[in-house]
Amino acid sequence: GAVVSQHPSWVICKSGTSVKIECRSLDFQATTMFWYRQFPKQSLMLMATSNEGSKATYEQGVEKDKFLINHASLTLSTLTVTSAHPEDSSFYICSATKAGTGNYGYTFGSGTRLTVV
Amino acid sequence: GENVEQHPSTLSVQEGDSAVIKCTYSDSASNYFPWYKQELGKGPQLIIDIRSNVGEKKDQRIAVTLNKTAKHFSLHITETQPEDSAVYFCAASRSGGAQKLVFGQGTRLTINP
Numbered sequence: 714g715a716v717v718s719q720h721p722s723w724v725i726c727k728s729g730t731s732v733k734i735e736c737r738s739l740d741f742q743a744t745t746m747f748w749y750r751q752f753p754k755q756s757l758m759l760m761a762t763s764n765e766g767s768k769a770t771y772e773q774g775v776e777k778d779k780f781l782i783n784h785a786s787l788t789l790s791t792l793t794v795t796s797a798h799p800e801d802s803s804f805y806i807c808s809a810t811k812a813g814t815g816n817y818g819y820t821f822g823s824g825t826r827l828t829v830v
Numbered sequence: 831g832e833n834v835e836q837h838p839s840t841l842s843v844q845e846g847d848s849a850v851i852k853c854t855y856s857d858s859a860s861n862y863f864p865w866y867k868q869e870l871g872k873g874p875q876l877i878i879d880i881r882s883n884v885g886e887k888k889d890q891r892i893a894v895t896l897n898k899t900a901k902h903f904s905l906h907i908t909e910t911q912p913e914d915s916a917v918y919f920c921a922a923s924r925s926g927g928a929q930k931l932v933f934g935q936g937t938r939l940t941i942n943p
Binding site: 719747755756757758759762804806808818819820821822823824826 | 864866871872873874875876879919923930931932933934935936
């Protein structure tokens, strides 16, 4: 089956520093990867969509200069939270769709709990 | 854009009883409807999905029904067990290309022993 690995699973950082989260598709090539943010007891909110080798498409209200997304290969996408602040503390989740499936099937990573202190 | 509404937000049932969660969507072009189970501190796990060319799909104790005319779909869990306790999300998307998945608000299901 399709497996997406996300690292780290949790991270604590100081306010003003940057944090990088990795999302890897382990056994398939991911045409598209998506990044979500989830606040406690809320639903998943899409932040951006990234395609390999091109710039990410950000959802309205998401600062592209703050949340840097790089999708350098068909198996790896990274999300960097720059100059993190306490309000960026959240659960970040990536998902990937398998190339050639026509978007029928999204595999999710296990999520990263970011705490900014 | 697509908007997905999910009800109820919380659901408590006795072990062994059935649970039903309902979702409506707004985009008539949506044709893929997955359901996810999320346990605390983990990513969502796909439990069942349905495409628009099918009205119902079943996998053991879990079933999903889709009414394209009314633009609503439902999750049915029968013979509930304590391990079914979790948050469930419905979602909808179009197929093809980089189509995003839009989630419902989630339902916290509690199975009482």
